[in-house]
Amino acid sequence: MSERFAVSLHRVGAGRCLSNGRGDHFDWFFAANGGESGMLVTWSTPICWPLADDNLSRRLPDHRARYLEYDGEISGDRGCVQRLVTGTCRLIRHDAMYIEFVVESVAMADSLNAPMHDNDAAKIAIELCDQLAASKGDRIRLSTSAAL
Secondary structure (H helix, E strand, O other): OEEEEEEEEEEOOOOOOOOOOOOOEEEEEEOHHHHOOOEEEEEEEOOOOOOOOHHHOEEEEEEEHHHHOOOEEOOOOOOEEEEEEEEEEEEEEEOOOEEEEEEEEEEEOHHHHOOOOOHHHHHHHHHHHHHHHHOOOOEEEEEOOOOO
C-alpha cells in the first residue's frame, strides 16, 4: 500500500541546538497505515543524503498528520520547518529502531515557490529530490542505535 511522506528542513537557528542536542536537520514524516491514526511516524537525520552512517538517524515521537503539509514556526521556540520534498512510498517495516521503505514517487514541495523561503533550501531540496528519485525502487533504511 502506498503511504504519503514528506521531508522537511527543520531550522533551529544559527548556533542553536534543540534539547536533544541537534542543530538544523531533516525531519522525515511517514503516514503509516494510510494515516488512519492521525499521527506520522517521524525520523530525524542530518542535512545530508545519502547518510554516511545510518546511526546518525534518530526516531522521534510521532508527529501530528498536519506536518505532511505544514511550513512555518514551531511552538515552544523550537525553530521552523519547511517542506522540501513530498511523495509516496511503500513501508516495508518500521519500529523504534529502524524504518525501511521504497520510494514510489517524489517531487519538490509546492511551498518552495513561496517568496519567504531561501535559495539554500531550494538547492537542498533539488539535491534531495534528485537523490530520492534515483533511489526509486530501492530499499532505503533509516536506523538508530538508541530506542526512544
